[in-house]
Amino acid sequence: MPPAQNGPPTTPPDHVDRTLLRLIGVVLLGGIMGILDSTMVAVAAETLSAEFNTSLTAISWASTAFLLTLTVTIPVTAWAIGRYGVRRLWLLGLVLFLAGSLASALAWNVESLIVFRVVQGLGSGVLDPLVLVILARAAGPSRAGRVMGMMGVVLSLGPVLGPVLGGVVLESLDWRWMFLINLPVGVVALYLANRVIPADPPPGARTDPALDLLGFALLAPGFAATVLGLTQAGEHATFAAPSVLVPLALGAALLLSYVLHALRTHRTPPLIDVRLFRSRSFAASVTVQGLVGLATYAGLFALPLYYQLLYGHGARSAGLLVAPLGLGSALAMPLAGRLSDRTGARSLAAGGAIVAGLGAFALTRMGTDAGELPSACAAFAIGLGLGAVGAPTMGALYRTLPPEKVPQGSSVLYNLNQLGGALGVAVVALVLGTAGASAEAGAPGDAVGGFHGVYWFVTGVSVVILLATPLLPGRPATPVTGSEQQEEEGQPAATASPAPASR
Numbered sequence: 001m002p003p004a005q006n007g008p009p010t011t012p013p014d015h016v017d018r019t020l021l022r023l024i025g026v027v028l029l030g031g032i033m034g035i036l037d038s039t040m041v042a043v044a045a046e047t048l049s050a051e052f053n054t055s056l057t058a059i060s061w062a063s064t065a066f067l068l069t070l071t072v073t074i075p076v077t078a079w080a081i082g083r084y085g086v087r088r089l090w091l092l093g094l095v096l097f098l099a100g101s102l103a104s105a106l107a108w109n110v111e112s113l114i115v116f117r118v119v120q121g122l123g124s125g126v127l128d129p130l131v132l133v134i135l136a137r138a139a140g141p142s143r144a145g146r147v148m149g150m151m152g153v154v155l156s157l158g159p160v161l162g163p164v165l166g167g168v169v170l171e172s173l174d175w176r177w178m179f180l181i182n183l184p185v186g187v188v189a190l191y192l193a194n195r196v197i198p199a200d201p202p203p204g205a206r207t208d209p210a211l212d213l214l215g216f217a218l219l220a221p222g223f224a225a226t227v228l229g230l231t232q233a234g235e236h237a238t239f240a241a242p243s244v245l246v247p248l249a250l251g252a253a254l255l256l257s258y259v260l261h262a263l264r265t266h267r268t269p270p271l272i273d274v275r276l277f278r279s280r281s282f283a284a285s286v287t288v289q290g291l292v293g294l295a296t297y298a299g300l301f302a303l304p305l306y307y308q309l310l311y312g313h314g315a316r317s318a319g320l321l322v323a324p325l326g327l328g329s330a331l332a333m334p335l336a337g338r339l340s341d342r343t344g345a346r347s348l349a350a351g352g353a354i355v356a357g358l359g360a361f362a363l364t365r366m367g368t369d370a371g372e373l374p375s376a377c378a379a380f381a382i383g384l385g386l387g388a389v390g391a392p393t394m395g396a397l398y399r400t401l402p403p404e405k406v407p408q409g410s411s412v413l414y415n416l417n418q419l420g421g422a423l424g425v426a427v428v429a430l431v432l433g434t435a436g437a438s439a440e441a442g443a444p445g446d447a448v449g450g451f452h453g454v455y456w457f458v459t460g461v462s463v464v465i466l467l468a469t470p471l472l473p474g475r476p477a478t479p480v481t482g483s484e485q486q487e488e489e490g491q492p493a494a495t496a497s498p499a500p501a502s503r
Contacts, residue, residue, distance in 0.1 A: 023138050024147065026196045028154045030094055030189040031131040033182050034124035035155070037101070038066060039162025040169065040178045041117075047175050052110045057235075064231055065114045066121040071227050071418060072220040073125025075271050078411035079211055080126075081133060085200025090130050090193055097123030098186040105179035132410040134197065136398040145345075145395030149337020152391045153330045156383065159300055160326030215261055215271040222254030223415050230422035237433025239426070272408050276401075284471035285397035286413050288349065291468070292390045293420030295356065295461045299325055299382055301425045302454045305432065306375070310368050310448065324376045328383025329390070337391030344475035345392035350466055352392075356385025357462030363455040367448055382458065389465060396473045428454050 041048075041063055048059045080089055100120030107113035131151065139147035169177050229248035233239050239248075262270035277283045300322060307318040336348050359381025366375055394413070401409045431453045 020138055020143075020147070022196050024135060024150055026189065026192045027090075027131055027134050028151060029185065030090070030193060031127055031151075032154050032158050033097060033101075033185060033189070034070075034120070034127060035158030036162045036165060037120065037178070037182060038063065038124075039159050040166030041066075043163045043166040044170055044175055044178060047170055048110070048113070051175060052113070054110045058110050060235065062110070062113050062117045064228070066117040066124070067231065067418075068224045068228060069118045069121025070125040070128065071224045071415065073122055074129050074411050074414055075219050075223070076211070076216055077126050077129050078407040079216075079271055081130070081407040086130060086134055086137075087193075087197045087200045089126055090134070090197055091190065093123045093126030093130065094186060094190045094193065095123070096120075097127065098183060098190070099123075101179045101182035101186065105176040129407070129410045129414050132394075132398075132413065133407050136406050136410070137403070139398075143341060145337040145340035145392055145399075146334065147337070148394040148398070149334040149391035152333030152337065152387060152394070156326045156329035156333060156387060159297075160323050163304070164320060164323075210268045212268050212271040215258060218254050218258035218261060219271055222251050222258055223419070224251075225254060226251030227418060227422050230419070230426045233426035234422070234429040237429045239430065272411060273405070276405060276409065276412070279400065280471055281400040281473045282397065282409065284468055285345075285393050285400075285473075286409075286416050288389065288393050288465055288468050288472065289397070289413055290416035290420035291461055291465050292386050292393070293417035294424040295360075295382070295458050295465075296325075296329070296386055296424070297421035298424035298428050298454060298458055298461075299360075299379065302428045302432070302451060303379060306451050307372070310451070311372065321372060321376060322379070324380035325383040328380040328385075329387035330383075332384045332387030333391040336388040337395055340392035340395045342475075345396035345472040346469050346474055348392040349389045349472055350469040352385040352388025352390075353462050353466035353469065354385070355388065356382045357459050357466065359385060360455045360458035360462060364452045364459065385462070393472065400473055427457055431457065 045056055045059050048062070049056050052059070077089065097120055100116050100118075100123055103116035103119060104113060107116055135147050135151055166178060169175075169181070225247040229244050229246075229251060232241065232247065233244045236244065238244065258272075259274050262272065262274045303322045303325065304318040307313045307321045313321065332352070336352065340348055359378045362378040362381070363375060366378070397409060397413060398406065432450045434450070
């Protein structure tokens with residue numbers, strides 16, 4: 001009797017059926033709310049500071065608290081999937097996010113806003129990794145690339161549309177509508193999820209692992225402290241401040257302690273199996289994806305400042321001029337993801353890295369006399385290239401992971417992407433802050449030089465991605481089984497289950 005396949009067994013590899021399309025739409029509807037909300041709040045700092053009569057530093061904690069709570073929640077979500085099931089967790093995440101949105105809209109001071117943003121962060125920390133898990137399981141290995149490409153459209157446009165939508169809301173409505181706008185969208189997402197997301201297996205058919213409490217106490221605060229340190233580096237434009245060095249050192253110590261803990265043999269399985277990194281395919285995929293996050297957020301953070309400082313545009317105009325970067329990525333991801341199901345990730349990711357690097361290099365040659373059109377074209381090239389890297393890389397990750405490791409792989413992927421994004425923002429702030437200090441001292445042209453430095457950095461990241469692409473999985477010409485993956489990771493093959501790849 002042939003082994004049971006993972007993913008939809010009767011659907012041809014080159015066809016995405018209506019059921020899967022409905023599932024993709026419903027999942028992305030729920031997942032995009034957190035992306036839009038976090039970026040909308042970032043542009044409302046001055047409005048909220050005036051509303052609550054407090055400092056910008058205090059207001060920044062509304063965003064920082066959301067980010068840290070999300071980071072802490074993601075690792076435990078990977079464990080909870082096996083215990084409680086995907087559908088229950090998805091509905092719980094939506095309810096938490098909606099409750100936090102309503103409460104944030106009713107906040108009466110900055111302290112209450114921070115607390116309610118924590119509730120939102122809990123919901124988003126459940127939803128974000130589940131987006132990847134639900135879509136990867138529904139697509140199966142043979143369609144992982146194209147489904148990740150569809151998801152990438154939302155992930156690419158969300159950070160770009162968020163500031164624009166936030167600017168429109170702040171100019172036309174009360175600030176509370178930044179949160180209230182989530183309610184009708186969330187109610188529809190909740191209703192559709194209840195109808196479309198497959199029911200969880202009965203308790204007897206689900207794995208029921210105990211929670212690795214020590215691992216959670218090391219891993220979650222370790223990620224959170226690292227993200228906090230990078231966030232503080234971005235705010236202060238330096239890595240030398242105690243508020244940066246202390247959390248970075250604490251985060252590194254906690255993460256190293258977790259690795260040592262996870263490598264030991266325990267009765268309770270570790271929260272994240274670090275032995276996954278023995279697989280060259282897994283290690284390369286998550287590392288490249290982290291570099292994509294680094295380059296993407298560096299570009300998204302620097303470009304609005306580029307247009308504001310060098311061309312004198314307002315916040316909304318500068319936000320619109322960033323759109324080519326997101327549009328390029330949104331156009332590339334579905335096509336590259338679809339092609340990767342047949343060709344593998346290496347050649348597509350290499351081509352994307354070259355295009356992104358050329359776009360970033362072009363920005364290093366532009367001065368204030370270049371005009372908006374050439375810089376917008378260069379930004380479009382960066383987005384196009386990074387999109388051509390991102391979707392194939394995510395598809396490759398889910399083609400090579402055994403099904404039971406998908407939740408852990410999603411957790412690692414999302415956390416490294418978060419760390420990459422926070423590091424990208426911190427580096428941009430440091431480069432521009434150094435240039436600003438030189439300009440105050442009377443050095444001419446340092447603002448332009450600062451932006452050139454940022455895009456030399458993005459160019460360098462693109463080169464590193466290019467050098468890493470040979471380590472990515474090649475063409476999926478033969479089925480990749482769970483036993484083959486476990487052998488690559490140094491584990492016994494006898495317990496593996498088959499996981500077909502695309503042909």
